[in-house]
Amino acid sequence: MDRILIIEDDPETAAAVRAEAEALGCATDHRDTLAAGIEAATGDSYKVIVLDRMLPGGDGVDAMARIRAGGSTALILILSALGRAANRVEGLERGADDYLPKPFEPEELRARLRALLRRGTIQVLDNDLLAFGDLEIRLKARTVHVRRAHVPTSPKEFELLTFFARNAGQVVTRMQLLENVWNLHFDPGTNVVDVHVGRLRRKLEEAGATAIQTARGEGYIFAPLPASA
């Protein structure tokens, strides 16, 4: 069972994180000060650490180096009220694996936790071919084929599809797409992403692959149907 460490001083938030982590089938530990958190993180092995920033004892971002230096290989998700683009970029640049601003929606946290939990296991996917039934993605050639017919995609559409494929079967939120595919760390307000997903989805459907579905209120799921469908 994967273990998740929550370092968070707000009990309400900690409870929400714990609920999501347990829904994903993980065991959780909770610490509410930075010092206790670092001690737990370096003394035990966790898959993911959910780290707050403005904690009693200091800033979680500053503690990341100490956690890493203590031998932890956990993936770090920063969950912080410092949620402006500049804060997020700072956190990511200083070594966080993901950064979710507060207030967060439970679905968003779940999607990100899931992505992090998977990240440790899907390294095998880094070979050239990603195949989902009729849908084949060749990473090096950057081509997409559905039923052996080439589907022309723009570079961004290809990156979008690759990100979906890497998180196949999981809910992917719009924010995750903006961050990972467009590398933009602010909320543009309008759902610009929807148009892009819509276009990619139409292309795939025209070629005969219904791969992308909308997860209402949450985001999208890439769930290609089996080959014979």
Place this chain on the structure above:
Amino acid sequence: MALAVAILSLSAMVLQYRLVESRLMSAQQDLLAADLNGLAALYDQRRIIALRQAIDYRATAATGEEMLLLLDRNGATLAGTRPEWPANLAPAGEGFTSENPTTFTEGGTRWLAVARTLPGGFPLLVARSLQPVDDTLAALRRGMFALLGALLVAGALVGWLAARSVMTRINRINTLADRVAEGQLDARLPGIRTADEFGLLETHVHAMLDRIENLNRATHRLSDTIAHELRTPLNRMLQKLSRIEGQDDLTADLKSEMRQAIRMFDSLLDISRAEADAGTGGGLVPVDLSAVATEVWDLYDPLAEDKGLLTKAQITPDLHILGDRNLIAQVLSNLLDNAIKYCAPGDRLTLDLAPDADRILMRVADTGPGLPDDLKPEAFDRFTRAERDRSTPGHGLGLALVRAIAARHGARLTLPPTTRGFTLEIRWPRLQQSD
């Protein structure tokens, strides 16, 4: 300054010169008067004979400093230090009075002379050489001119040294001001401060900078605190909202309202942070502006097309600036989002990015409703919205953020006049490619 001192001392010297000159002249006159008195005393005793003897005696002991000549009534020389009467001098008056002596020049020497006719028609000339006086005055003049020259040189030198010292110290403060203007709020003058007005000025400037720096730091800290204090309760609300079941539409609305509020206050914090950081180069790195523009354009282009806008982007590749990629993306995102929001199907939306003199010109133009004229002066202020747009979602912070971010990058923002729609130009300072 040096000139004034020189003029002052020059007039003092002229005064002294005149004084010396008149003293020397009166001394010569006194000598002349004494000579005449002596001759007069002899004449009183034995008339012409005595005069002749005395003049002869004096002539043998001639010093060259006096001139004596006595003629008879036919103009023949009776006695004298010289054989002839000077050509340019005529006897004037009678007796031995020393009043109204005349001066005449002979052989390059000036003489102070008294020429008289003695009773019986004997012309008498008594003169004293003014050579010693002239020599003394000439020496005095030479001394004065040398002194004046020395004074001018010394004055100029002292003035230059004083000015140089003042300029050096003013330059120190100017350099500091330049560094601060460039954004180095922590720049200070090194070294000890002197106990004069300059030291006081430096102390004041430092106190001022400390205060500015503190305010700036407080702004940064405040935005973090606001974020924490506001987002934490919002977060709890959102978590509780998620537990409500069966009223999906209502909770979705509430969530969306909360997102709007967060976005608004993020924008406000972004604006104040960008304003606080304006001019500071800190945190800015070389950014491929062309690449960012292309990415953001590609993000919004499909949205605009779906809305029926005619879009066109002309982006010159490989234009680099010193910037913050996310902030630049935010600027473009705001501008394109605005354009798409306000334009109607059939309107045109264009983005141009091209070199412009020493800058890079970014122009976002649309043929939508544009800005009402009365709104233009305050278009970039916070919460400025046109009456007609009240029904469109938004807070009037987009352009304020655009301006703050532009200022953060030292970019110039202009609203060129257009016949139709809205056009905004940003001139980014180009990255110096030398390094």
